[in-house]
Amino acid sequence: MSRWAALPAELDPRVRQFVVRTRRMKDHSGLSLRQLAARTGYSQKSWERYLGGRSLPPGDAVEALARAVGEDPTRLLALHEVAAQAWRTGRAEPPDPEPLVVPDAADVPRPPGRSLRVALVAGAVALVLALSTAALLVVRLSGGERAGPPATLVATDVPSSAPASPTAPLYACRLERVDGRWYAGLSRTRGAILAQGQAGPDVAEAQCLLRRAGLAPGAVDGIFGPVTQRAVRDLQRRDGLVADGIVGPHTWKALRG
Template sequence: MARWRALPAGIDPAVAALVAHLRKAKDFSGLSIKQLGSATGYSTSSWERYLSGRALPPPAAVRSLAEVVGADPVRLLALLDAAVNARRSGPFEPESHSEPAVPSEPTPPSEPVPPSKPVLPPEPTTPEATAAGDDRPDTGVDGDRHHLAGWRQLGLLGCGMVVGAVMVLLLVQPTQVAAARSVSGTTAVAVPEATAFACSYTRQGGRWYAGNSETRTHQLVVDMTGPAVAELQCLLQRAGITPGGIDGNFGPLTESAVIQAQKKFHLDVDGQVGPSTWAALRG
């Protein structure tokens, strides 16, 4: 595994979190930066900038990386979204390769500031008032009432904008909720809801399959999610080792189950899943 240079001093924690996950995914793929560039369609120099924190990758590059290494693209894209938001006011912007930058989440409107003279609809008039003309003086009570009416209208407008923004978020991202931690504090980013998986065991060509993934080579490590992880959990369960549930999430319980399986099958014990562990569990 390559030794990485330290990130630049003062780098935003959200950007540091993204770079750390990209490096981790690249390391466990076993690919060099040049090989990664060939596999994803992005140049070696581009990946050197992305993995050093000097530039943010476009979403297409993140999806290509996830596909090549078997990582969860939703999590990486959520980290990219947080990094883009963190750098929006700084000198860096994500590089674009024929794909638009990641859209930012709509921000609630700021507190409305009342105008000096609220514009109000004209009061209804009666035929008598129209004929005689309304030359009544504007009293202080009427002025206060008009002023308060203007405030109420602006307040209702602001509430409507907030509700509209919330509805847009619910429609655009129905499978995401805010919950992730950055390096130095807590930064809200979007992560996917839990997906239900099931184990449907079949035996083909002398190997066991559980119906979630047919991979025999994907490198799986802690914090990865997806169908391949659910397949791993089903195979661990078939081997008589409890993975802590079939939820597609490679958490501490699944890692502990992998270690037990590697000891049982006399493999190198590292808590990570590679070709040898897949072969033992499918055999």
């Protein structure tokens, strides 16, 4: 597995999620950067910038990458659109458009309705991210008030840790092993991409499984903060994964054991 350099700390979580996805696609394909450049028409130095989080690739490069590794580009283009919005908001410079060769449009097959599918998927991804951010702000700004008492944390075979903050909602960890994999009763996902700043049951599931693994993600509150990110990195180092602090398919595999 490639040992990628750590992404810039100031990178927006939505951009980070996109870059991590493209890194994994490149790793799974087994292509070198030189081979990737030859297949996509974008230079090796351009891909070094794109995969290093220093520059955002243009849409044509994203589609060329997906086709070079044999994957449907629709979902990757949707993630790219969300990342591009975050990039434009956070930085003054536009995405790097430096290709070596611009392929003729007739040479690139475009399935009918692709633009509509990309727009729909991008809208769904943006909505989920917006709702997660809104939930995090409500919890932090309103003092975590709820209509009823918070759920009791069920620590089944989980190491003890510091008491949870009274202002954060708690999730119940109900650990069980199914078909050789661990689940905490909050999410069945095995491939959701989680990064700092996100919130919800997928995050709480990861926190429960981090506790089961003997690590300390902080309170099981469903909020992906610095403490949870540190625990994710500790797990990734322990299991020989890229220690980027982002939960993806490989990290889920390690968590579910």
